Amino acid sequence: MKQSAISHPRSARLDVETELEERKRLVEDALHRALPPESAWPETIHRAVRYSLFAGGKRIRPLLVLAAGEAVGGSRDGVMPLACAAEMIHTYSLVHDDLPAMDDDDLRRGKPTSHKVFGEGIAILVGDALLTRAFEIMADAPAGADAGDVRRRLAATAILAEAAGTAGLIGGQVMDLESEGQAVDARALEKMHRAKTGALLGACVRGGAVLGGGGEEDRARLDRYASAIGLAFQVVDDVLDETGAAHELGKTAGKDARAGKATYVSVHGLEASRQMARRLREEARSAVAPLGARGRLLDGLARLIVERRG
């Protein structure tokens, strides 16, 4: 029973996919409720924030939060604020990264980017607003929250802020900006991606475990899992950038390579990158295997990350 995800792979896989789909709908609803209404003053910014936040993302970060929370026995409602906050921070980073002064992207998920639709000034403020709102949601404890709830909330906020800061998301983007057109070795590349992508993915898993009230042992397992999927995510991204169809990515394939940006594929080659992704996926699986059925959603997400096509 505990090993169902391993002993009945096909049906279990469908079950997990159904469960993830159901969680994704809950996340969409929670995100809608986590924002001021579109008609709130000043309307422009709320319309623009929603444009980017509901542009069809896969919601991998909130799903990781929910899966980690459930894996340690936490309540879904209890970890939902972190799920929403993480997705807002992810979206803010995309909006700012797409700006002309950064990666200068016109398309994101097949739609014109925020600054193309609303102008650069508003796009900068959209990112600022999402980042700020993320922390507001974390700080907004319900009136009846007990001392433990409040303490876990603050701890999860610290984890999220650290991952979003200069040692994480922002540091990675600085390194990305500075490495454009430069030769980057394998170590520097891994450092950049661990910061730019891995830190936030990891914070979703670790923060979900903390907010869900997980014990030391479970948290250590989830740490190993987080480290593996964080890197896997970026390796797969680079493989897709090299090989993927533009319409599936919603952006121009091969763009990073042409921009002279270092990728796993440019440093290690395509086949080695694919192998690396498979190895990391196995690492993630073995990290959560001791959790049995409680780890099934985390395992399903690791597969989703590695097998995704866009």
Next chain:
Amino acid sequence: MKQSAISHPRSARLDVETELEERKRLVEDALHRALPPESAWPETIHRAVRYSLFAGGKRIRPLLVLAAGEAVGGSRDGVMPLACAAEMIHTYSLVHDDLPAMDDDDLRRGKPTSHKVFGEGIAILVGDALLTRAFEIMADAPAGADAGDVRRRLAATAILAEAAGTAGLIGGQVMDLESEGQAVDARALEKMHRAKTGALLGACVRGGAVLGGGGEEDRARLDRYASAIGLAFQVVDDVLDETGAAHELGKTAGKDARAGKATYVSVHGLEASRQMARRLREEARSAVAPLGARGRLLDGLARLIVERRG
């Protein structure tokens, strides 16, 4: 004794100024400690963050936090995280407002703005980093913090985030962007400034009172004070923009007026604006008068705000 700030105006005034100077040095030290060292990876962003954060600001926001905390009997160390966080959020908003896509300013406090020195991409990330770090500091409770500390910290974080969000700082900036070159009436102008400037100043006072453990009654007094100084600050800014020497402001005088931006002076005239500032200063004084000596720093700051020349 309790009324010393009123019965011995001249010497009391000098005492308060000395006390504020001393607090300001404590704030500078705390801000230095609140950032990663300049040599931390990636160096560019930490150098750029320090360039803007230590550009010679008057530290009015952190001083308001400390003054509010002391007014309600809180400890200075206890409210210092909010003091630093508020100054970081203020600085982030200046860096982003100065960007070419926003107000397009080359000078700030007499020095080239962040994007002129480090480029637009880094300047955007400097703002992002300061905003993120502000919340990280708030969330980073000491290991031995008791349940009350943790709860007050989370409450102060919520106050800060709300003021920085779309109903406050960001909303005001959106309105500012949208009102350029448009006729703005007195009501819209006040709304914009209450959001753009008043909200964060108010959050410093209210957040300082909450973090300092203030009771209901004191907090209501400080709310009245906050509302008055928030508006006074902007009125004085507009008067200085109209009349002030460029070298004192560290920016080009009359710039807002020439850019077709609505100001208190353009809407109400210079003399009425000056009167308004004096009236608001009296409102602030009477709000904190019942606090006696405990309110002397708040009173001193209200004077500083209204009598400042840059």
